[in-house]
Amino acid sequence: MFVDSHCHLNFPDLAARETEVLAHMQANQVTHALCVSVNLEDYPQVLAVAERHDNVFASVGVHPDYEDIAEPDVARLVELATHPRVVAIGETGLDYFRLTGDLEWQRERFRTHIRAARAASKPLIIHTRSAAEDTLRIMREEGADQIGGVMHCFTESQAVADEALALNFYISISGIVTFKNAVALKEVARNVPLDRLLIETDSPFLAPVPYRGKTNEPAWVSHVGAAVAELRGISVEALGRATTDNFFRLFSAAQPG
Template identity: 35%
Template sequence: MIIDSHAHLEDEKYDEDREDVIKRCKDELTLLINVGSSIETSKKSIELARNNEFIYAATGIHPEHSQKEINDIAAIEELLSQEKVVAIGEIGLDYYYGDPPVEYQKRCFIEQIRLAKKYNLPIVIHDRDAHGDVLDIIKKEWTSSLRGVFHSYSGSSEMAFQLLEMNFYISLGGPVTFKNAKKAVDVAMKIPIEKLLIETDSPYLTPVPYRGKRNEPANVKYVARKIAEIKNMNYDDVCNITASNALKLFNITFK
């Protein structure tokens, strides 16, 4: 059993061969979570889930769209009743480019956290160069029902342990395979396998040995192999345990 907990198969980079990519996913993966980043891509994620038994959807507004879509969160709320929507995401803060303005990002993030609490859904968090503010917001908004995953985690192991105490999982992707990935390797080593998910963030962050090329969900096996190496674990155990973690978080019953 192996699950890619975070991919974007609706991305335009797959427009020419999406069905071929989906076929490879189906051949290699047990399940896949396709994650929206705007109202439009959230709708496309739902469509992918509707048309493919092994795909589930997350719907949400990424911080890069926060200024444009801050007043349209009701549209995300309407999508939550659709079949196979299992999370709100990806949501969070991204300070890398310095835009959109922080106040829009924070408001959009907080409103979607509250939506998740209202509907008892997990959240998929995007945190880029904003660790302190993301952690502060999570702590202020936290209740025992709030849970989720920090996707493509780039924070420290110290921060990760704080997140574990608040019902969050840590998801690692392609960067853990990179030569300079000291922080990701440290996280992979220290965080219990029972609190880890694996992902590709396809079509981005392609793992070694295909770094630099377009990523796809079938490559999640390289992430699992690297984590198995770091933790001195059996590869199949890493796949099975991280998959079980994903099923538990997203409340998916798999037969």
């Protein structure tokens, strides 16, 4: 019924329990998951998870929080994205919350990922935090709308959501939507067109209520789906069908079998 559109199954908290985590997915009607890359050093682990499990897909990219590492170039990202289990480029984007100072290197890395996505014909997974204006500007300047993608773990305003939607992007809602103080995000979850909506865990982070504070896992995307369905006044089954269909439409290289 559900797809977790963004998780990190290769991170230690989940990797140590891989068999259990996949079994929990099945028990909670979570049929597929996208294991997202955050750096090239650990990318082989991401790919290996996807190769071991037919219902797990991979991405390739370098998160904006990773400083002082070898910068990916377009050719390398495109080469890695040719693997049949890789369905997206990212996660990439801008983060002005965790890092300060001269962040031009972050912006250049983001541009590299957008160019690679266009060259590889694979959608983008975009992270943005305290950097919405620059994120949208670079998306426009680099033609990100020509390939599309998803604004993952969305926490920005409705206005930012609307601009991203206009750029051919989907909006992905995480377990934050279950938090009492997430008033603005709840409104976004209500207002995003149903055919442009995804759900995710970003596990092992951001566990939804009733597991808040614990190690998150893909099975609990079912709680995200239930919360969004309630906000929108539709059945959980309808929300699950729509977000699953959206996932496979956006990540067209993924096979639902």
